[in-house]
Amino acid sequence: MKILNKGFNYSQDGPGNRLVYHLQGCNFACKWCSNADSIPKNNPKANDVSVAELFDEICRSRMMFFDGGGVTFTGGEATLQADELIELLKLLNANNISTCIETNGSSPRLTEIAQYVDYLIVDMKHFDDDEHKKWTGAPLENVKHNIAALLDSGRQMHVRIPVINGVNVNPTAFAEFFAKQNTANAVFEFLAYHEYGKDKWQGKYQIENGFVSDETIKEFISVFESFGLRTVST
Numbered sequence: 322m323k324i325l326n327k328g329f330n331y332s333q334d335g336p337g338n339r340l341v342y343h344l345q346g347c348n349f350a351c352k353w354c355s356n357a358d359s360i361p362k363n364n365p366k367a368n369d370v371s372v373a374e375l376f377d378e379i380c381r382s383r384m385m386f387f388d389g390g391g392v393t394f395t396g397g398e399a400t401l402q403a404d405e406l407i408e409l410l411k412l413l414n415a416n417n418i419s420t421c422i423e424t425n426g427s428s429p430r431l432t433e434i435a436q437y438v439d440y441l442i443v444d445m446k447h448f449d450d451d452e453h454k455k456w457t458g459a460p461l462e463n464v465k466h467n468i469a470a471l472l473d474s475g476r477q478m479h480v481r482i483p484v485i486n487g488v489n490v491n492p493t494a495f496a497e498f499f500a501k502q503n504t505a506n507a508v509f510e511f512l513a514y515h516e517y518g519k520d521k522w523q524g525k526y527q528i529e530n531g532f533v534s535d536e537t538i539k540e541f542i543s544v545f546e547s548f549g550l551r552t553v554s555t
């Protein structure tokens with residue numbers, strides 16, 4: 322598998338203390354991406370590591386998986402390496418190691434992959450098809466289809482919405498989509514825009530004035546809760 326980097330993180334990439342792998346390659350090109358170096362399919366900084374090597378490394382890290390922790394695969398877009406990811410997830414499942422993926426939700430194989438994932442985090446970056454394409458370079462249709470299918474199956478899901486001034490500040494439009502689904506086991510989180518990865522764009526960063534206020538995030542929470550949707554903050 323192509324791995325750009327790895328490290329431990331507590332609570333923000335799934336429950337507990339987790340070993341987080343950033344996989345190389347993404348099929349989106351979000352104009353605010355904080356991991357722009359993870360977007361190309363190939364990157365000389367990424368390491369090729371076999372499933373067996375990764376499994377061994379994860380097993381050796383097991384002592385660190387406290388507070389319900391485990392392993393998280395993110396990106397880039399982890400589902401682009403679906404075959405190897407599924408092989409590794411199956412090994413982790415068989416060895417009772419908690420698994421999590423963070424995904425942009427677009428993979429045609431997401432429902433298949435999700436069978437082997439204990440904690441599923443799916444982004445939804447826009448509610449409008451044309452605007453989604455404009456800001457991410459990719460269609461929204463697959464994302465909506467996958468989210469609806471996964472929610473309707475009743476599985477646990479953590480949906481994350483990056484809130485960006487001038488891009489997607491319309492909580493009602495998002496909430497109206499989710500309110501039509503089975504959200505009994507879903508939680509929703511709003512991530513205020515940041516510029517942590519701006520330096521990686523080497524002067525070509527594409528968002529201006531993206532910051533939102535605490536009041537905007539509170540408005541998202543309030544609107545979602547008025548639709549009966551559960552919100553969280555990690």
Ligand code: SF4
Nearest residue numbers: 347349351354397425
């Ligand atoms: S989906 Fe995530 S990794 Fe891919 S371009 Fe967008 S923000 Fe970056």
